[in-house]
Amino acid sequence: MGIGVFVIAFVALFFLYARQSSEQEELESSLAGTQTQLARLISGRQSLETQLSQQQSKLGETQALLTSALASFPELEASIEYNEVLTELAEDYELEVVSMAADAPREKEVEDITFLVIYFEVQVEGELSSILNMVNAIATDERFASATVETVDIKIPEPVLVMMTLGQEREKSSGTIKLVGYSYGGE
DSSP states (O other): OHHHHHHHHHHHHHHHHHHHHHHHHHHHHHHHHHHHHHHHHHHHHHHHHHHHHHHHHHHHHHHHHHHHHHHTSOOHHHHHTHHHHHHHHHHHTTOEEEEEEEOOOEEEEETTEEEEEEEEEEEEEEOHHHHHHHHHHHHHOGGGTTEEEEEEEEEOOOOHHHHHHTTOOOOOEEEEEEEEEEEOOOO
């Protein structure tokens, strides 16, 4: 009977060992898979941290550019000086200012940025070349960097010979220039 108990104990221990060996192989396989996944996650985290750093750097650069761009727009008080500059340009080109008007400033949103916008209209009379030179000066003058010419309406009188034969006095050319001034007052 001693041998029987020994055989039963040996068989029981053998099954326990076989089962434990099988579970150990499953655990080792699971551990290897987990370690591989952990290595991928660590690598992915490092990649994401690098991307985050790059994006934060780009955001800082973009914010600096935005601040710089917004600083180039004059405050509202500077925009009001457009009337003086337009009058000065008309005088420089020997044009007569017939009328000048400006609307009240109003807000306009451009790409999620709110600007104060002022619409100006100046009507001048004189030589056609002078009117064209004034329009060019407005388009290229640094003082109008934050303004755009919306429209220019030029009226040219009838040819001189036709007017002389009719006994009429020669008319001057006239031009109406409409421009929009943008101003940014900050947040």
